[in-house]
Amino acid sequence: MKSRIWLSLAHMGGREQEFIREAFDTNWVVPLGPNVDAFEKALAAYLREDKHVVALSAGTAALHLGLILLGAGVGDEVICQSFTFSASANPIMYQGAKPVFVDSEASTWNMDPVLLEEAIKDRLRKTGKLPKAIIPVHLYGMPARLDRICEIAGRYGIPVLEDAAEALGSEFKGRKCGTFGELAALSFNGNKMITTSGGGALVCRSEEEAGQVKFYATQARDAAPHYQHSHIGYNYRMSNICAGIGRGQMFVLEEHVARRRAIHALYTSLLKDIPGISVLQNPSSDFDSNFWLTCITVDPLVAGCTRENIRLALDADNIESRPLWKPMHLQPVFAEAPFYGNGTSEHLFDIGLCLPSGPTLTDEDIERVVSLIDGCICHKIIR
Structure with missing residues (x-):
């Protein structure tokens, strides 16, 4: 039998063990810690657009929290690219919202801007309100036509949540994918550009937004000496061990x-x-x-x-x-x-x-x- 050729395997650069060992030596083996902070800063620096990045347990978690920040909930609609993996659409359902799917255009295989505007106008006619968000996907790393998509979204006042899970390192008009929308999701699954074994991140516009994401991702615990919760929270934070892998991967990105x-x-x-x-x-x-x-x-x-x-x-x-x-x-x-x-x-x-x-x-x-x-x-x- 000939040796197996896999579709897309993870590749370690060598420094990952250094940061993992550091986590063990200092007993930082729980969620949060120095590796998480350093990984988030390295990602933000790589994106180059004064962004704030929050490391999370998965790209799906990033999309979910992005929709929460954008206020998508029961009775709302969210426009999503149809040609994608189910993780792009599932978080819409988590929020009790309804996905509205838009087809692709032939040159990029990504969201067709003409159909996007058609969908917006038709949903407004049929429901009396605008969709809560738009989720374009950079399929297989190919950038979507973000200039046209963001222009249309801006005219109707609809925020864009980029699904850049497959596009770390891709650029459109000299700008990194993941920096065009109000928010963007990254993925570090084992088959992606870099890996944390599993994991993702949400790219935010401000430190305040990043703080909100961290709040929801750590079970939405209120500032109190006891465990008090005024909001529904999630266990979505990346561990310090996984972030150590990510820190090492940044050197070979x-x-x-x-x-x-x-x-x-x-x-x-x-x-x-x-x-x-x-x-x-x-x-x-x-x-x-x-x-x-x-x-x-x-x-x-x-x-x-x-x-x-x-x-x-x-x-x-x-x-x-x-x-x-x-x-x-x-x-x-x-x-x-x-x-x-x-x-x-x-x-x-x-x-x-x-x-x-x-x-x-x-x-x-x-x-x-x-x-x-x-x-x-x-x-x-x-x-």
Whole structure:
């Protein structure tokens, strides 16, 4: 059996153990502590926009607390990109609010600004009020069209909560993703750009907002000598141990971004002459994706095979790949949610595939993946 090629594995840079050991040596093995403070400051410095970052237990927790800060609750609606992972939409339901899904545009695969405005106007006509927030997603690291999305949101006075879980290191018009909206969520799951084994963060505009997030994330305990609670709170803070991993990962973040971009460039070069295969690219110089995952689409009429044929062929050779996200408006749990679409995300789901893209992959690994894709297509055409 050939060695396994994984979709996106975590990679340790070496200094993580230094900060974890420090936590053990000083007995800071509980939530909060010096590693948490230092990790938050390092993230804020990296984003470069005078932001305040709160480290949390997951990116989902960050989105949830973001919605709480924006006042989303029972009876409200929140606009969310349909083409995404369920964690983008689930926190809307946590708050008793209702998701309104908007389809993608073809060049970035992210929220279509034209459909966004259509959804806002239609919800206002039908409900008599505006949605409480807008959640665009930077899918697979590709920046959304934030200039147009934020302009539309601003005209209607609707705050933007960026889902930048997959986009740490990506930039739009020279500015880091995660700094455009009123708030933004980051993820440090094991397969992301950097990891804390599990974890996330909420990017806030002010120290006061960050303080509110910390309050809710630590069970909303009032300032009293006893345990007193005037608000519902959550156990969402990151541990000092996990934050130690994050501190170490910050030293290799730029290296990870550079490697994933290099992997994407190699895939682009090796796949360019294979019929029916297209690689998602930056639409223009305004976009600078981290290419967290390199994604392809397969035209079955040209390739002579489907995305699923390729996925199964890769799996048979011990190579992990993954279909693109199934859109939220197609998920049974969200069957009753309003949707404003043009068919883009449904089509991409049918023909799209995520290829192995982790920073530990070698050029030879990428060549092995491409060779299997090429062989699968040639085999299907001959048949």
